[in-house]
Amino acid sequence: MKKLVVKVTEVEALSPLVKRFRFEDPKGAALPVFSGGAHITVEMPEGETIRRNSYSLISDPYDGSAYEIAVRREDMGRGGSRYMHTRVQVGDEITISAPANLFQLDLRARKHILIAGGIGITPFLSQLRQLDMEQKPFELHYAARSRAEAAGLKLLPEAAHIHVHISEEGARMDLGAILDGQPLGTHVYTCGPDGLIKAVADQAARLGWPKTAVHSEAFIAPPPGEPFEVVVRSSGQTITVKADQSLLEALEAAKVEIDYSCRGGACGRCQTHVTACDGRIEHNDHWLSEDERAEQKTIMPCMSRFKGARLELDL
Amino acid sequence: MPKTVFSPSIDSRPTYPGLVSQGAVPGIMVADDAGAAALIDLATSDASVMDRAHVLLIGGAETTATRLGNLTPKALHSAPDLEAAAPLFDSLLLDARMGTQLYLAGSEGLIGFATARATAAGLPLDAIQSEHRGPIGRRMKCVHCKGITEDVLTDPFTCSHCGLTLFVRDHFSRRLGVFQGVCVDAETPGDIPETVEIRA
Amino acid sequence: MTMQFNDETFRGDYTFHNSPEAIRRFPFPFDRDSYAYSVNIEQHPGGPAGSPFEFAFDVDEHYVAEMNDRAITLADDPMRCQSLPHMELAGWDLLELIMVSKARDYPELFSLSRDGTSWHWINKPLGIEQRFTFLDATTLPCGPLEYITRQAQGDFALLHEREGNLWLDAGMITSQADWSLDFDVGMNFFEWHAPVPKARKMGVFDKALKFLLAVTQEQSYRRLNWTMTVNPRLDTSPENYHKWGPEKRTITPENVGAKQFLRVELQTFWRLPRSNALAFPIRCYLCSLEDLASQPKWARRLHRVLRDIDPDLAEYKGFAVNQEMIVKYLAQFDDGAETSPGIFPD
Missing domain, CATH: 3.10.20.30 (Beta-grasp domain)
Known part of the structure; x- marks a missing residue:
């Protein structure tokens, strides 16, 4: 896999637990553009070990001037996200992989439905831009526990087809209502906790959706455990x-x-x-x-x- | 006539596993006269499958239409051939919602034709069920002149458009709903193998 | 160095010819004295200066004539170039890849200036100058895939990834070996290759698909494939099989050296950025047996390879009917001496 060395040019707290990072080429050259839903792998050297975590790109896929990712701090994890939160500073040079995509849009679809839970909003941020540029009909549903935790709010445009569901405010996501009655040729994409991915898959199956129209990405870092x-x-x-x-x-x-x-x-x-x-x-x-x-x-x-x-x- | 069992072949050759009811959900059913028997079997296994189904009968006899009508589908439409049925089929697909089930029964030509149109309308292949009934004649596309010859039963056969003698390949395009025919004597004109009947 | 382009044809009077320099840089596909199917994958681009592996898209003395031949084929049968609607973006990706590569690698022949989405492309060998808006197909005379592949040697297949498979959803195919884009467009990897005998059983395509799915951006690969063709014909399509098929039976002991060509495909694999599609360019090189024989190592080795090849492979590659004459012709150049390792001439 091709590797790129990039410079950290911005770090911003989006919520108490989520930080946004911006990477640029150290000499200002263009980075490879990418497709909506793509991710990069970030190398985090610590002693003898190089830890590598993958993060979805959240920036404009057709803009090679910079890459952006959003990282949620997982204190129970192996330490990758903690490294990003505590060690990575503006001006640092870090090594990343070229973009790869395991969660691409099916551009044949007549309509796209994007369903995000919590930090699962990240792959959709680049997909939204691609869908806008390709002028494809879509709707996005973003569920979070509270407004304070909903880091994606700062990154989402205001638009009629972008719906935010904050469960603390009683606005729970009604998957049945979202999936029912969609036109033939619709595809649904889910990113978030396993429970949400399963709930969408189950609801789609109950409504008779073909499996190939149901996509998901559960991007999780490896869990720690016993040696x-x-x-x-x-x-x-x-x-x-x-x-x-x-x-x-x-x-x-x-x-x-x-x-x-x-x-x-x-x-x-x-x-x-x-x-x-x-x-x-x-x-x-x-x-x-x-x-x-x-x-x-x-x-x-x-x-x-x-x-x-x-x-x-x-x- | 029972469901046809085909011999194993190459990956592009479609198989038709048979119709299984998905219950009382919106459905579109397309069948010819032989395929109607598969719809009747389907309704026998689960009468509710007809509750929300549009049935298109292609070139069926009057008595077949009556028998299908007795299953009380949501609507029953008849058309003399595939071309005549196409506009209605397309419009049903255009209005359909996710979850609509497609049931196809009859000749390979009918199944291929309807599958091609349905996938073009956005229906994934895994939402299409099919069952072969009746003669095993193939819808063949001449790779040379692009003309389609219907109901081909022998190998080789004569292209009904350009007149070349073509051998019958198992290679099948789901996008076009046709098998491929290729000139059998291209290298040695006139040297044509013995004609045999194609097998299932 | 200014490149000289041959005035030559790939049909009718078949005036195609290789200069001595073109012969020496011919991508001879055999690195040993025997042949068995193998994946033989290497990173691309990269190779000795002047070799066809040096640059992303090799341009050689046949460039202008090959583009003329493609135009003739397309005028007769426009369906040799097709792109399903969702593949236009992949067409733009390919256009960018080829324009950027050619302008970088052959600055004396091609130039590309970009100001945002306003692009200015100059192709000197073909006398083309085009200003257009990137990603706006209305500013080109045809779709991006057709536009750029009318200016690039070799066939091009664009594969869309979904359901863990690759789908042949667009292509420009005018010099193929026995498959029809018009028929195969829209097929998945296994359907498209279904007519290839035995390969599924050998698991060849499972492995190939796995490899292709793992190709990532900024990391491309190549492999060589080969077959034999009578006459230097690019359009060996099934569409026109009844027209060129009889030529296969015109080989005699007297003309085999001049009329029998080794046909080598330089296949490359690229993950495209915006569409995440795979580009699969298939560049065809032709060399007659008598020209190959000018390199003693190649003549010895080709003799041994074609003499000892699995009869099924000879059948599949379509030269079984002429194999005896070919081997007999090549035998005169094989003195039994050892051959050096690798594909390059001594």
Whole structure:
């Protein structure tokens, strides 16, 4: 994956928990433009480990003068978002990946419905601009607990087809009303907590929507957990995965060659064959099927962890 | 006549798994005379499937229309052929909402024709159900002159437009709703293999 | 250096020819003395100066003649270029990629000035000057895909990603091997390749799709593919198969060296930025057996490859009927000496 070095030119608090970061080329050159819903991976070096988290781009996709992301601080996480909140300052140079997109709009759609929960608003911010430029009909529904927490409010334009649902104010999102009666050829996209993604999928299924018109992205960072050990089959090497490290990060720190892209359990790139498993794999990804999880013959190292006596990977 | 079972083929060759009721939801059903039997079987399995369904009968006999009418669909329309049915079909698709189910039954030509129009209107393939009934004649598109020959039953066959002798490929375009026919004696003009009947 | 463009044809009197320099830079596809299907993927662009791998979009002495041949094919059959409505954005992405690359890599031939969305393009070899508004198709004489690919050698397929698959939703295809864009447009990756024998069973296309889906922006790749063609014909389409098919049977021991061509496809893979579509340019290079024989290493190696090839592959690549004559012709250049590794001539 192509890497870019960029300079941090703005940091702004959008809410108590969410900060916006703006990145530009250090020499002022144009950055590659991108498509609505794309993300970048940000490298966060800490000691021997390079932590890499993926964040949706929220800026104008056709504007190469800068990239912007919004990061919610997760104090229970591995430390990636805390690093962004506490360590990254204006003027710093950081390394990011070129944009990649696992949540693109289906531009064949007659209409697009975008449903965001909390920080899940981020991929839609670039999609909104693309939909405006492509002059496609859409509506956006943004649900948040309270106005103070709704970091996206500062970034959303006022428009008739943009609806904000603040549950604290009693304006809960009625998915049935949103999805019912939409014209043939409508596509729906959801980003937010698993519960919201499931609720939209269930509601769409109840209304007879075809699965291929229902899209979602659950962008989550790998969860921390208990430390565990993993054996690399080719070398016999045993690697310890620390509590605040993902398996992928531990393998990278040990210089084991492994491919990746999203680092959020969504793209399938780091899928690895398990050659021995005496214990239980904690599958945290969105890639493997229920059957594949139960078999314990394959693992997504970017998200998943292990509890037990021995885990050996075909690497 | 029962549902046709086709032999395994290449990935572009469509399969028609059969109709399964999605209940009393808005529906559009398109069938020819042989396909009407599949709609009757469908309604037998779940009578409510007809409650909100528009049924288009293409080139069906009067008695077939009566039998379909007895299933009390929301509306029953008849048209002499696919071309004549197209404007009404398109307008039903244009007015349809997400959740509308499409049921297609009959010849490969009918299923291909209706699938192509429905996907162009924005209906994803996974919202289209189909069941093959009746003769296995194919709708063939000549790759050379682009003309379409209906109900082809032999391989090779003569293009009804340009007159070239074409072999019948299993390669199928869902966008066009047709199989591909390619000149069989292009390299050795006049050297034409024996004609055989196509099989399911 | 100013490039000289050949005055030549790819049909009728077939005056196509390679200069000695064009022969030496021919992308010979075999890096060893035997052939088995392989993925053989490398990063692109990048390669020795003067090789067809050096730049993103190679421009060579055949440029003007190839563009003339494309115009003839399109005049006869405009459906060789198609773009489903949602692919216009991908067409603009491709236009930008080609214009920026050519203006950067061949400044003596092409120039591009950009002021916001006001663009000014000059193509000297074809005598084209165009001012237009980027992303506004009404300011070009035709759609962006057709506009730019009338000025770029090779076929172009644009693939739309959805449902974990790639869909052939746009293309400019005038020099294809046995597939019809007009028929295949709108198909997914497996449907489009369905007629290729055995490949599905071998899992070739599952692997290829997985690779293509993983191609990201700013990181492009290439691979070489090959086949054999009688006469230097670009339009070997199924549409015109009944017209060029008989030529395949005109090979004799006397004319095989001049009439039988090795046809190499330089395939490249690009993730496009705004549309997230994949561009799949397929650039075709032709070289006659007698011209290939001017490089002793290639003649020896091609003899061994074509002599020992799997008969099914010879059939699929369409040269089984002429294989005996081809191998016999090449045998005279094979003294049994060892060949050096790699594809480049000694």
